[in-house]
Amino acid sequence: MLPNHEFSPLGDSGVIVKLGDVIDQKTHEKVVTFSEYLQKHPFPGMIEFVPSFTTMTVYYDPVLLFDPKSNVIPYERVLAILGQMVGELQKRQMGEDRLVEIPVCYGGSFGPDLEAVATHNGLSSEEVIAIHSSTEYLVYMIGFAPGFPYLGGMDERLATPRRSSPRLAIPMGSVGIGGSQTGIYSVESPGGWQIIGRTPQSLFQPDDKSPSLLRSGDKVRFRPISEREYDDRKKVSL
Numbered sequence: 001m002l003p004n005h006e007f008s009p010l011g012d013s014g015v016i017v018k019l020g021d022v023i024d025q026k027t028h029e030k031v032v033t034f035s036e037y038l039q040k041h042p043f044p045g046m047i048e049f050v051p052s053f054t055t056m057t058v059y060y061d062p063v064l065l066f067d068p069k070s071n072v073i074p075y076e077r078v079l080a081i082l083g084q085m086v087g088e089l090q091k092r093q094m095g096e097d098r099l100v101e102i103p104v105c106y107g108g109s110f111g112p113d114l115e116a117v118a119t120h121n122g123l124s125s126e127e128v129i130a131i132h133s134s135t136e137y138l139v140y141m142i143g144f145a146p147g148f149p150y151l152g153g154m155d156e157r158l159a160t161p162r163r164s165s166p167r168l169a170i171p172m173g174s175v176g177i178g179g180s181q182t183g184i185y186s187v188e189s190p191g192g193w194q195i196i197g198r199t200p201q202s203l204f205q206p207d208d209k210s211p212s213l214l215r216s217g218d219k220v221r222f223r224p225i226s227e228r229e230y231d232d233r234k235k236v237s238l
Helices: 025-040 074-089 114-120 125-133 227-237
Strands: 006-009 014-018 046-051 055-060 099-106 137-142 149-152 167-170 174-178 181-184 189-191 194-198 219-224
Touching: 006 074, 014 074, 025 046, 025 055, 025 074, 025 137, 055 074, 099 125, 099 174, 099 227, 114 125, 114 194, 125 194, 125 219, 149 181
Parallel strands: 099 219
Antiparallel strands: 006 014, 014 055, 046 055, 099 194, 137 149, 137 219, 167 189, 174 181, 174 194
């Protein structure tokens, strides 16, 4: 539900809708609900919307929304539209969550920082794998890189600071820990997260109708696999 909201301008063609003050399940549900509604009911002049942890930014074309016969500026028209949408969403319930299983080969060349994470937290590598793969994570948003999921819900026993020296290239599919968060590198990119494993599952397929495997609101669970299973699944995906 969306009982509370605040609006603020972003330049002359954007509106930031504040849906909460903290990163939690309740605020996330508001963001997902609003995203789903905007996706299905775009208003004339809307260009795109960008969800984040606690806000929704809506971009619009002020030229298309300008009415020379009216004293109402485009920003005020957008506020009226969004305000009506939020009011309608107060009566709407969240849909059922989607659970996505991600296979991961932990340690070895796929997870060069697994031992560092274990040592930092006073755990064995096996305990890190067991804890990491026994949790159900929530996809708060997709960002940083195409298809990269920001996952919430990691056990605090695994929290580890980022590397003091970031790597120039982290392979696609790498699963890492950065502070109190865990995530999956959807494409090869630089990064400073502690890499504990890698998945053969592709998270970003630019040629697909829905290029991102995961979406905001999904639940994710990691499943440990062997190097052989990793190789077999990778061959199938090629």
